[in-house]
Amino acid sequence: xxxxxxxxxxxxxxxxxxxxxxxxxxxxxxxxxxxxxxxxxxxxxxxxxxxxxxxxxxxxxxxxxxxxxxxxxxxxxxxxxxxxxxxxxxxxxxxxxxxxxxxxxxxxxxxxxxxxxxxxxxxxxxxxxxxxxxxxxxxxxxxxxxxxxxxxxxxxxxxxxxxxxxxxxxxxxxxxxxxxxxxxxxxxxxxxxxxxxxxxxxxxxxxxxxxxxxxxxxxxxxxxxxxxxxxxxxxxxxxxxxxxxxxxxxxxxxxxxxxxxxxxxxxxxxxxxxxxxxxxxxxxxxxxxxxxxxxxxxxxxxxxxxxxxxxxxxxxxxxxxxxxxxxxxxxxxxxxxxxx
Amino acid sequence: xxxxxxxxxxxxxxxxxxxxxxxxxxxxxxxxxxxxxxxxxxxxxxxxxxxxxxxxxxxxxxxxxxxxxxxxxxxxxxxxxxxxxxxxxxxxxxxxxxxxxxxxxxxxxxxxxxxxxxxxxxxxxxxxxxxxxxxxxxxxxxxxxxxxxxxxxxxxxxxxxxxxxxxxxxxxxxxxxxxxxxxxxxxxxxxxxxxxxxxxxxxxxxxxxxxxxxxxxxxxxxxxxxxxxxxxxxxxxxxxxxxxxxxxxxxxxxxxxxxxxxxxxxxxxxxxxxxxxxxxxxxxxxxxxxxxxxxxxxxxxxxxxxxxxxxxxxxxxxxxxxxxxxxxxxxxxxxxxxxx
DNA sequence: TTGTATGCGTTATCAG
DNA sequence: CTGATAACGCATACAA
Numbered sequence: 001x002x003x004x005x006x007x008x009x010x011x012x013x014x015x016x017x018x019x020x021x022x023x024x025x026x027x028x029x030x031x032x033x034x035x036x037x038x039x040x041x042x043x044x045x046x047x048x049x050x051x052x053x054x055x056x057x058x059x060x061x062x063x064x065x066x067x068x069x070x071x072x073x074x075x076x077x078x079x080x081x082x083x084x085x086x087x088x089x090x091x092x093x094x095x096x097x098x099x100x101x102x103x104x105x106x107x108x109x110x111x112x113x114x115x116x117x118x119x120x121x122x123x124x125x126x127x128x129x130x131x132x133x134x135x136x137x138x139x140x141x142x143x144x145x146x147x148x149x150x151x152x153x154x155x156x157x158x159x160x161x162x163x164x165x166x167x168x169x170x171x172x173x174x175x176x177x178x179x180x181x182x183x184x185x186x187x188x189x190x191x192x193x194x195x196x197x198x199x200x201x202x203x204x205x206x207x208x209x210x211x212x213x214x215x216x217x218x219x220x221x222x223x224x225x226x227x228x229x230x231x232x233x234x235x236x237x238x239x240x241x242x243x244x245x246x247x248x249x250x251x252x253x254x255x256x257x258x259x260x261x262x263x264x265x266x267x268x269x270x271x272x273x274x275x276x277x278x279x280x281x282x283x284x285x286x287x288x289x290x291x292x293x294x295x296x297x298x299x300x301x302x303x304x305x306x307x308x309x310x311x312x313x314x315x316x317x318x319x320x321x322x323x324x325x326x327x328x329x330x331x332x333x334x335x336x337x338x339x340x
Numbered sequence: 341x342x343x344x345x346x347x348x349x350x351x352x353x354x355x356x357x358x359x360x361x362x363x364x365x366x367x368x369x370x371x372x373x374x375x376x377x378x379x380x381x382x383x384x385x386x387x388x389x390x391x392x393x394x395x396x397x398x399x400x401x402x403x404x405x406x407x408x409x410x411x412x413x414x415x416x417x418x419x420x421x422x423x424x425x426x427x428x429x430x431x432x433x434x435x436x437x438x439x440x441x442x443x444x445x446x447x448x449x450x451x452x453x454x455x456x457x458x459x460x461x462x463x464x465x466x467x468x469x470x471x472x473x474x475x476x477x478x479x480x481x482x483x484x485x486x487x488x489x490x491x492x493x494x495x496x497x498x499x500x501x502x503x504x505x506x507x508x509x510x511x512x513x514x515x516x517x518x519x520x521x522x523x524x525x526x527x528x529x530x531x532x533x534x535x536x537x538x539x540x541x542x543x544x545x546x547x548x549x550x551x552x553x554x555x556x557x558x559x560x561x562x563x564x565x566x567x568x569x570x571x572x573x574x575x576x577x578x579x580x581x582x583x584x585x586x587x588x589x590x591x592x593x594x595x596x597x598x599x600x601x602x603x604x605x606x607x608x609x610x611x612x613x614x615x616x617x618x619x620x621x622x623x624x625x626x627x628x629x630x631x632x633x634x635x636x637x638x639x640x641x642x643x644x645x646x647x648x649x650x651x652x653x654x655x656x657x658x659x660x661x662x663x664x665x666x667x668x669x670x671x672x673x674x675x676x677x678x679x680x
Numbered sequence: 681t682t683g684t685a686t687g688c689g690t691t692a693t694c695a696g
Numbered sequence: 697c698t699g700a701t702a703a704c705g706c707a708t709a710c711a712a
Contacts, residue, residue, distance in 0.1 A: 056689030396705030
């Protein structure tokens with residue numbers, strides 16, 4: 001049993017007394033080679049444990065069948081769902097995935113982009129770090145015509161598709177919903193509004209207030225990193241506000257939950273005293289008490305759509321959309337019920 | 341600006357009037373080439389936008405600098421933490437990751453193994469699907485001496501390292517803790533005890549009962565898929581038990597939470613009527629009310645250790661451990677407080 | 681310290 | 697339908 005040497009098309013050709021060209025063609029299922037020899041070759045390849053050498057092939061064809069993914073953090077419910085969706089489509093289409101985390105750092109994002117560039121990925125899926133501003137580190141891809149698809153945390157970039165939800169509309173609906181529950185003193189907890197998602201949500205919040213003739217108050221916007229801890233800190237600030245706000249809209253369920261728990265410990269009742277709406281429809285939103293009203297953000301689907309779009313692009317079979325907007329919707333739960 | 345053609349070491353050599361061998365060596369920082377020429381080459385490479393061709397290199401060296409990962413599901417808190425840990429170590433060591441999800445299906449696991457084999461990954465990190473029994477699909481790797489590291493969901497396999505926690509001990513402690521809180525009628529919710537983790541945990545549960553002279557009752561073991569829904573179904577069964585159990589140990593926080601919520605809706609008080617202990621220290625365990633006592637399972641660390649071990653292995657710098665056991669510990673919270 | 685020559689396993693071009 | 701042969705870009709044994 002010779003198990004330490006790879007079998008190549010040369011080995012197959014030799015045994016069958018034919019040329020490597022024919023073997024290569026047969027293995028590719030090229031219609032030009034006869035069914036008979038094809039079968040012979042396939043059988044022997046199987047028997048000898050042949051596996052094609054991707055490197056030789058890639059070296060020759062200049063393609064890698066690999067997709068690069070750059071994301072801020074892999075271990076959040078939303079992002080891991082996105083990845084799962086991407087993986088699903090990519091695998092079924094014969095693409096491999098190389099994943100790189102930026103950990104919300106521009107430097108790491110640049111390093112990751114560089115690595116993926118050197119790996120010659122066929123295409124790139126990107127969700128940007130919080131404070132990425134310049135997109136220069138993606139120039140090499142653009143120059144080489146490597147297709148780039150942004151999702152969730154996107155940026156304006158010529159010739160690149162973006163996959164998003166309508167963040168402004170979602171935030172508008174969330175806020176309007178709170179107002180419809182007779183809340184008028186509505187705090188908004190968010191991350192720094194630099195990135196599209198946070199800019200748009202803030203916009204939606206403001207617009208909803210304006211449409212209902214409620215003055216926008218800057219001191220009602222609390223900026224943090226949207227962690228559970230940030231939620232608890234926000235709770236402390238809310239506690240001090242005069243008068244006590246009667247609603248809180250949070251750009252992230254996790255943070256909302258941290259805030260709710262902290263407020264409850266202070267004896268504040270939810271939703272009686274303060275109503276809550278979160279964002280993402282993270283599993284915790286159905287565990288916290290009361291259950292959290294939130295925006296359903298279809299992560300898995302977003303991953304599938306992003307991967308599908310990129311692959312279509314690679315196959316040349318894609319009309320280029322500049323932006324794809326997925327449906328999101330408000331999920332009503334107890335945390336935003338009317339005041340008693 | 342010629343941006344459509346890749347620059348190679350030939351281009352550099354030609355411009356500098358030296359041989360490609362020297363360029364190749366300089367780029368590898370081979371000590372045999374003089375500092376001066378090295379500098380010249382590095383500068384020009386930079387200026388010309390040279391990037392090394394991994395495929396040509398891999399074709400030559402027979403290494404890929406790629407690690408394959410096979411996991412049941414990427415979108416759980418535990419697994420995405422593991423992946424994050426793996427990614428962190430792998431990237432810093434210059435390895436790429438190819439990730440494949442089995443979705444708990446043996447077939448997909450086999451397909452994934454096959455793909456990764458064809459991709460000639462240098463090494464493999466695996467967490468097995470629920471009901472994988474035969475490990476034949478990993479034979480190709482073993483034959484080719486591709487190192488294999490199992491983590492969490494492991495199996496006995498010669499020459500492979502396993503990274504685990506002491507599941508039996510953890511379950512033993514959890515159960516003993518419940519008994520120490522004066523609970524004696526303890527239900528255990530688990531997945532089918534086929535895979536090591538579930539076999540060991542069941543063993544720990546039984547042992548704890550035995551050591552405290554509490555008879556083991558088969559009808560107190562509820563088997564399901566450990567989802568939140570399974571937890572709710574388990575709650576219905578628990579509700580029917582005569583007498584009502586006074587404690588529940590669950591092999592997974594998510595499922596525990598589903599069960600708790602369902603029981604609470606039935607008017608059963610936690611922990612007064614029934615105490616709970618979960619497993620994993622998932623974020624939901626700190627959100628559910630009362631907060632869930634659980635076993636802290638260090639996912640991120642497990643990912644780091646697994647990747648580190650594999651890479652050490654690849655570098656030949658590893659003493660081969662057959663099993664590495666990470667520390668886990670019981671985290672006490674309100675769900676398992678003493679009866680009033 | 682540098683250069684020459686060869687092969688890694690494919691695919692693609694041309695000729696039969 | 698099949699075969700011979702030239703790239704693809706790099707690393708390295710051997711020579712100088």
